[in-house]
Amino acid sequence: DIQMTQSPSSLSASVGDRVTITCRASQIISSNLLWHQQRPGEAPNLLIYAASTLRSGVPSRFSGSGSGTDFTLTISSLQAEDVATYYCQHNNSYPRTFGQGTRVEIK
Amino acid sequence: EVQLVESGGGLVQPGGSLRLSCGGSGFTLSSHWMSWVRQAAGKGLEWVANIKPDGSVRNYVDSVKGRFTISRDNAKNSLSLQMSSLRAGDTAVYYCVRGGGHFDLWGQGTLVTVSS
Numbered sequence: 001d002i003q004m005t006q007s008p009s010s011l012s013a014s015v016g017d018r019v020t021i022t023c024r025a026s027q028i029i030s031s032n033l034l035w036h037q038q039r040p041g042e043a044p045n046l047l048i049y050a051a052s053t054l055r056s057g058v059p060s061r062f063s064g065s066g067s068g069t070d071f072t073l074t075i076s077s078l079q080a081e082d083v084a085t086y087y088c089q090h091n092n093s094y095p096r097t098f099g100q101g102t103r104v105e106i107k
Numbered sequence: 108e109v110q111l112v113e114s115g116g117g118l119v120q121p122g123g124s125l126r127l128s129c130g131g132s133g134f135t136l137s138s139h140w141m142s143w144v145r146q147a148a149g150k151g152l153e154w155v156a157n158i159k160p161d162g163s164v165r166n167y168v169d170s171v172k173g174r175f176t177i178s179r180d181n182a183k184n185s186l187s188l189q190m191s192s193l194r195a196g197d198t199a200v201y202y203c204v205r206g207g208g209h210f211d212l213w214g215q216g217t218l219v220t221v222s223s
Contacts, residue, residue, distance in 0.1 A: 034210065036152075043202060043213040044152065055211070087152055091208035095168045096142075096154035 002027050002090055006099035012107045019075040021102045023066075023088035031067045032092035038101075039084045047086075048073065080106060109133035109212065111203045116217030123193050127217060129186040129203030137181035140207030143188050145199035146216070153199075156188065157207045166207075170196075193221045 003026040013019050023033065031051040036044040046055050048064040051071055061076045075082055083106055088099040115127040127143070142157040156167045156177040165177050176189040186203055198221045205212035 032208075036210070043215050044210075045213065046211045049209055049211075089152070089154075089210070094166050096157075096208050098152040098154070101151050 001095055002029060002093065002097055004088055004090060004097050004099040006086075006088055006102050008102060009100065010103040010105070012105045013078050014107045015078055015080060017078045019078050019082075019104060021073045021086055021088075021104075023071040023073070023099050025069045025071075025090055025092075027092075028068050029090045029092035032090055033064075033066065033071050034089045034091060035062075035064055035073045036087045036089060036098075037082075037084045038087065039081075044087065049091075075104075078104070078106070111205065111212060111214035113201065113203045113214045113217040116201065116219045118220045118222065119193055120223050121194060121221055123221075124189070124191040125193065125219060127188040127190070127201055127203075127219070129188075129214060131184045131186075131205075134205075134212075136179070136184045136186065136205075139205050141177075141179060141186045142204045142207060142210065143177060143186075144202045144204050144210065144213075145197075145219075146202070147199045150199075155201070158186070159207070190219070193219075195221050197221050 005024045033051040035048040038044040052064045063074045085101045085103045113129045119125045143155040158177045174192045178187045200216040202216045203214040204210045
């Protein structure tokens with residue numbers, strides 16, 4: 001199975017800050033990487049697919065990059081509504097697996 | 108509105124069975140791979156199973172193989188998960204998700220609690 005490891009596990013930042021979350025796959029997964037946002041008490045919601053393609057309707061302050069084994073999710077200017085847990089997930093093989101999540105809070 | 112709605116969750120004893128259902132609206136469910144993903148309280152996400160649009164291919168995570176069966180009724184725009192030999196470790200919110208790995212639409216989830 002491919003293990004997905006995110007860092008940090010949690011972070012606290014101020015509104016307007018640039019936030020970066022990293023995700024590392026235990027094997028090469030090309031660009032078969034998605035990012036999901038889960039706000040407190042809600043279901044997850046797809047933000048980015050194919051490592052860097054922003055889903056329609058997602059604010060442009062979100063961006064993704066990387067390929068192979070190392071990926072990043074960046075929020076260019078953190079907003080209050082971005083408080084959530086963010087998960088990376090690979091779509092390269094079975095079983096599909098997720099990272100453990102990164103909780104983002106406002107300082 | 109494009110949405111998925113799950114039902115069928117509840118409290119079940121260890122070793123028991125439960126059937127989850129998911130209905131789609133606002134889109135043609137029969138055109139898409141569909142999946143179930145679960146989340147234990149305070150924990151991360153775990154993909155459970157998926158099924159091809161015509162139902163001819165099904166995949167499962169190892170921990171549920173032989174105990175869970177994913178199925179679909181395209182005429183009714185619905186997806187199901189039959190769960191048997193349930194264990195405490197199966198306790199989670201179960202999400203119905205559009206996609207076989209490209210998870211682009213999530214239901215609100217239904218809670219399954221396995222406890223005596």
